[in-house]
Amino acid sequence: MELEEGYKSQMETLSPVTVRYHKALTFYRYYLDKSVPxxxxxxxxxxxxxxxxxxxxVxxxxxxxxxxxxxxxxLNQFLGFLTPKFDMSLQQDEENKELEAGERADEFKPFIRRLPEFKFWHISVKATLIALISTxxxxxxxPVFWPILLVYFITIFFLTMKRQIQHMIKYKYIPLDIGKKKYTSSK
Structure with a gap:
């Protein structure tokens, strides 16, 4: 009860614009949280x-x-989504040292993204809204000559994705979970 009264007294001392901003922010966060699942x-x-x-x-x-x-x-955000949070080359070096020492521990190491799916979506929506508003x-x-930009973007996309796929193959990780794994019973 004291916390609620303290919050109300704090809100009363703020300007009406600040109060509306906080209410709008609370409203926004509420529906953003509801959209997670x-x-x-x-x-x-x-x-x-x-x-x-x-x-x-167009x-x-x-x-x-x-x-x-x-x-x-x-594209930059997508690369953050595909990239692991921890540097795989450092982990590979540690595993090689463990193999040399003869104490290999086969433990499950989950794939943790540098940019989680929800943040990737949220940042992409905000960027798209800003781009839409800018129009x-x-x-x-x-004014630019658009065919050059298109060719340049396609080139950057393919070179970047080629490098990312090579990294995924080299360090043996798959960043996408496509569907839930189904197990069959052995009865």
């Missing part, structure tokens, strides 16, 4: 936002540089 719905919403942004760019024939920057940002203003439309 809704994985398919969250990604479908992001897909819809991406579709709206791309549709806006139909207006503008904002190609914004689209390119948005694509590079999402409202003409001063954000910087």
């Amino acid at each position: 809704l994985i398919k719905e969250r990604w479908a919403a992001l897909g819809f936002l991406l579709f709206l942004f791309e549709l806006r760019v 139909l207006s024939h503008k904002w190609y540089l914004s689209c390119y920057a948005h694509g590079i940002f999402l 409202i203003f003409n001063f954000t439309d910087i």
Whole structure:
């Protein structure tokens, strides 16, 4: 009860704008927390936002540089999603030292992402909303020759993914959990 009264007295001393900001932030966090278990719905919403942004760019024939920057940002976030949190080369060196010493411990080491799935989704949604809002203003439309940007983006994408896949093969990890593993009973 004291905590509630202290919170109310603190909110009374703040300006009305600050109080509304805190209420809006609480509202936002509440629904963000409720969206955590809704994985398919969250990604479908992001897909819809991406579709709206791309549709806006294609139909207006503008904002190609914004689209390119948005694509590079999402590629960077995707790499964070695919990359392990801990450096695999250091772990590999430690395992080699254990093998040389003859004390190999076969323990399960789970894959921990550098950028968790929810944060990846949340950052991608915010970036897509910012990119979509930027298409409202003409001063954000910087004229460029878009085919060069497209070729450059495709080149960067394939080179980066090639390097990431080579890293995954070298250190033997799979960052994607596709479906739940099903076990059959031995009866």
